[in-house]
Amino acid sequence: MENSNHTIPGFCPNCGSILPMLTQVGNVRCFACLSTYNASVFGNMKAEYTIEFNTISNKIQNQIKPEKGTDGPIVERKCPKCGNNRMSYATLQLRSADEGQTVFFTCTKCKFKESENS
Secondary structure: OEOOOOEOOOEOOOOOOEOOOOOOOOEEEOOOOOOEEEHHHHOOOOOOOOOOOOOOOHHHHHHOOOOOOOOOOEEEOOOOOOOOOEEEEEEEOOOOOOOOOEEEEEEOOOOOEEEEEO
């Protein structure tokens, strides 16, 4: 995109389309007009990525005591067999990709199992 002889970095100077990301040293080709440019068309652009992970503080970590024999995380859900209000769960994608997952619940007390299609 040109405006008074000024080219915007990352855009094709010929047609104004967004250029594909430069992954290696060399030339880049515009998908729209098929013009080829060297890396200078990106100017001094820099890509910087930061990946942050959730962390659990030591205080909270010491309060979490996993229950023996559970099949996954614990949720408040009433067991239809014994009435216990804590069940563990696990999820699987059993049906086609455009449908929801299947959630398997296990009672933490009597080990009764049930499933739910979400």
